[in-house]
Amino acid sequence: MSSTDLADVEFVVRSLAQTAVDKEEAFGDLDAVVGDGDLGYSLARGFEKVLADWDSFKRDDVATFLQQIALAISSRIGGTSGPLWGTAFLRASAAAKTLDTIDGAAVVSMLRGATDGIKARGNSDLGDKTLLDALIPATDELERQLAAGASPVQCRAAFAAKTRECADATSALEAKRGRASYSGARSIGSPDAGAAAVAIIVERMVADWP
Amino acid sequence: MKKFVNDPQQFVPDMLEGLALANPDTLKYVPEYNLIMRADGPDQEKVSIVQGSGSGHEPAHVMIVGRGMLDAACPGDVFAAPPLDYVYETTKLMASPKGVLLLVNNYTGDKMVFDMAQEMSSAEGIEVKTLFINDDVSVEDSTYTIGRRGVAGNFFVIKAVAAAAERGADLDEVIRIGEKVNSVTRTMGVALTACTPPAKGSPLFELGEDEIEMGVGIHGEPGRRRAKMMSANEIVEELLGPVVRDLPFREGDRVALMVNGLGGTPISELYLLYGQAHKRLAEQGISVGRSYVGEYCTSLDMAGASITLVKLDDEIESLLMDPAEIPIRVF
Numbered sequence: 267m268s269s270t271d272l273a274d275v276e277f278v279v280r281s282l283a284q285t286a287v288d289k290e291e292a293f294g295d296l297d298a299v300v301g302d303g304d305l306g307y308s309l310a311r312g313f314e315k316v317l318a319d320w321d322s323f324k325r326d327d328v329a330t331f332l333q334q335i336a337l338a339i340s341s342r343i344g345g346t347s348g349p350l351w352g353t354a355f356l357r358a359s360a361a362a363k364t365l366d367t368i369d370g371a372a373v374v375s376m377l378r379g380a381t382d383g384i385k386a387r388g389n390s391d392l393g394d395k396t397l398l399d400a401l402i403p404a405t406d407e408l409e410r411q412l413a414a415g416a417s418p419v420q421c422r423a424a425f426a427a428k429t430r431e432c433a434d435a436t437s438a439l440e441a442k443r444g445r446a447s448y449s450g451a452r453s454i455g456s457p458d459a460g461a462a463a464v465a466i467i468v469e470r471m472v473a474d475w476p
Numbered sequence: 477m478k479k480f481v482n483d484p485q486q487f488v489p490d491m492l493e494g495l496a497l498a499n500p501d502t503l504k505y506v507p508e509y510n511l512i513m514r515a516d517g518p519d520q521e522k523v524s525i526v527q528g529s530g531s532g533h534e535p536a537h538v539m540i541v542g543r544g545m546l547d548a549a550c551p552g553d554v555f556a557a558p559p560l561d562y563v564y565e566t567t568k569l570m571a572s573p574k575g576v577l578l579l580v581n582n583y584t585g586d587k588m589v590f591d592m593a594q595e596m597s598s599a600e601g602i603e604v605k606t607l608f609i610n611d612d613v614s615v616e617d618s619t620y621t622i623g624r625r626g627v628a629g630n631f632f633v634i635k636a637v638a639a640a641a642e643r644g645a646d647l648d649e650v651i652r653i654g655e656k657v658n659s660v661t662r663t664m665g666v667a668l669t670a671c672t673p674p675a676k677g678s679p680l681f682e683l684g685e686d687e688i689e690m691g692v693g694i695h696g697e698p699g700r701r702r703a704k705m706m707s708a709n710e711i712v713e714e715l716l717g718p719v720v721r722d723l724p725f726r727e728g729d730r731v732a733l734m735v736n737g738l739g740g741t742p743i744s745e746l747y748l749l750y751g752q753a754h755k756r757l758a759e760q761g762i763s764v765g766r767s768y769v770g771e772y773c774t775s776l777d778m779a780g781a782s783i784t785l786v787k788l789d790d791e792i793e794s795l796l797m798d799p800a801e802i803p804i805r806v807f
Contacts, residue, residue: 337560337596342559349560349588349591352592353592356595388588
């Protein structure tokens with residue numbers, strides 16, 4: 267594995283963490299529509315910890331790095347966000363353990379690990395109006411682009427566009443999981459806060475890509 | 477609301493420090509992870525039995541650490557699941573060649589945290605399993621749960637698995653016993669008043685002067701219905717009926733009967749409830765083999781009680797009778 271691999275992963279995590287901290291209020295407002303309004307607070311506290319501990323994480327390889335991120339996030343975020351985001355990083359780490367190099371296919375495999383982990387931990391699936399409704403189709407799209415021989419730039423752009431499209435489309439869904447589910451049909455008409463947050467995070471990551 | 481509190485954020489650590497100072501020979505306190513463990517633990521010859529959950533349910537779980545009961549307990553803040561790193565580090569500290577069993581009441585946050593801690597500890601080569609307890613018959617799902625909640629019946633699961641572990645059972649056998657006891661244990665509770673978490677400083681929910689919450693959860697979650705205050709015997713009828721019908725318990729069954737106080741009810745009232753429950757069971761041909769009256773799993777200062785029945789057989793009864801030594805004592 268090259269040091270470039272780790273540098274790219276570090277960029278992704280750092281960008282995600284910075285957006286979560288910067289957008290605390292915006293994410294909270296998204297969640298307040300039908301959830302309990304704590305998404306922004308939860309993510310910001312968890313990723314604040316990631317940024318604060320940034321230099322102390324072990325960087326033996328991508329898997330080790332991601333496992334440390336998982337623990338940092340989950341130890342700080344309460345409620346259900348911590349375990350869900352922590353599991354995503356934990357499973358991405360497990361996927362990375364089996365990979366020699368972090369290429370496009372590896373990214374797909376890590377994203378699959380992350381979304382499968384969220385599914386299992388949250389007992390949720392596509393259509394339940396969660397962040398999975400943005401992340402899974404976007405991963406499918408990334409896989410299609412790679413198979414079609416798209417460049418890294420094209421892949422990233424397509425991933426971001428699909429994430430946004432699918433996050434917006436969650437407005438039509440009724441929430442089946444999480445606090446928003448207690449609102450039942452009242453959750454229709456506004457996008458899922460988690461999916462919308464993921465879209466904002468991915469858009470900024472792609473725009474800032476070095 | 478008046479409470480013995482310094483800094484609400486320090487409520488749990490201050491309580492744990494007091495607990496450790498009062499029991500220096502038997503307990504060890506690891507403040508970094510809110511961990512209370514047996515001073516002589518972990519015993520490498522037995523399965524380690526660990527319970528984690530929010531605080532506020534004392535004596536469960538930090539005050540039932542000791543020989544024959546829990547090897548360790550790692551509480552979160554009041555009514556909040558412990559953070560992942562507490563559970564993860566606790567599991568590593570309690571690792572034994574015979575394995576670790578994590579016992580958890582079935583609430584969404586706890587379930588996720590303990591599942592993750594198990595996954596992370598397993599990846600490090602620790603043999604660890606998780607058992608979820610779900611004895612509450614009041615509601616299938618609530619704000620805090622996936623499926624049925626775990627409440628006071630967790631005492632019987634802990635007692636039985638801990639006794640089995642002391643006898644030398646391996647991890648699979650300990651889990652078999654835990655699942656068996658959980659499958660024959662049923663509970664329902666009632667609140668006469670709400671409770672007041674130290675950090676909140678005001679009652680957690682609204683209950684009118686003449687109102688009670690039938691089927692309340694141990695964090696004050698709503699139950700089956702809000703009712704007008706009624707006589708003690710009528711309350712026993714409303715609690716015992718659903719519990720008996722749920723398993724169901726039948727004529728000829730022999731049971732353990734527990735009347736558990738939720739923190740703010742005098743023991744005199746608990747015995748009054750016990751008497752009526754015992755008689756009502758006898759009328760249905762159900763005999764009480766073992767009796768438990770007192771506070772086992774509370775909700776801070778909530779006035780209220782829960783009734784638990786466990787269907788006994790020779791194996792369960794024998795495990796419940798094994799000796800145990802915990803900080804709660806009268807001599």
